[in-house]
Amino acid sequence: YADCAVWQRDWLRGERLDAQVRFWRAALAGAPPLLELPSDRSRPPRQDFAGACVPVRIEPALAARLKTLARRHGVTLYMLLLSAWGLALGRLANQDEVVIGSPVAGRQRVETEPLIGFFVNTLALRVDLSGAPSVAALLERVRRHVLQAQAHQELPFDQVVEAVNPPRNPAHTPVYQAMLALQNQQAAQLRMPGAAVVEILPETASVPSDLLLDLSEIEGAIVGRLDYANALFDPDTAA
Numbered sequence: 001y002a003d004c005a006v007w008q009r010d011w012l013r014g015e016r017l018d019a020q021v022r023f024w025r026a027a028l029a030g031a032p033p034l035l036e037l038p039s040d041r042s043r044p045p046r047q048d049f050a051g052a053c054v055p056v057r058i059e060p061a062l063a064a065r066l067k068t069l070a071r072r073h074g075v076t077l078y079m080l081l082l083s084a085w086g087l088a089l090g091r092l093a094n095q096d097e098v099v100i101g102s103p104v105a106g107r108q109r110v111e112t113e114p115l116i117g118f119f120v121n122t123l124a125l126r127v128d129l130s131g132a133p134s135v136a137a138l139l140e141r142v143r144r145h146v147l148q149a150q151a152h153q154e155l156p157f158d159q160v161v162e163a164v165n166p167p168r169n170p171a172h173t174p175v176y177q178a179m180l181a182l183q184n185q186q187a188a189q190l191r192m193p194g195a196a197v198v199e200i201l202p203e204t205a206s207v208p209s210d211l212l213l214d215l216s217e218i219e220g221a222i223v224g225r226l227d228y229a230n231a232l233f234d235p236d237t238a239a
Contacts, residue, residue, distance in 0.1 A: 001117030051207030086127030
């Protein structure tokens, strides 16, 4: 991993670095600095990372319909869920644009597959809802932007923040305040002879932003959790 880190540092310089910086400056130029969701309490002056979570489950029948819809429009399930999440957030916040943080594995090269180490980066994905687009139009906007962002994923997010230089406020994360994660690898199921194994969600969580929708595909269903900041939302509101 250390060798890979040295290689990446040497690789991401000069014109490669300049191209990445130019892309993210253009991609996030004029983006709203804050997702102003209706909350149960006023935002505290300094961000509190204490949170909790509620379970999320999309049953296999609906999940299959979503996959069919995605194939019909030439997008991935991830792009479809990102569009829907952005649309829901935009309507709640009454905003025409939403920026959503989304983690990427950072292992786009086959040589990194056997390495142990933290390659994850976060992409700030802009969802443009202006002009009341149709489903097809929104999916095309999101597809195009996601592909461009993934092609420029090597720039670490902290350097994206430096390049974009958004308004800083200790009350919230810069650039985005909501996140989406979709695990596209089948989750391993723990099986023990003679024992039933169930997942128990923790009562508390550490949340990196106001909201984090964390989803996985398991046995045909889309399941996961919505982590939320206790400082802003009550459990019923999150649910």
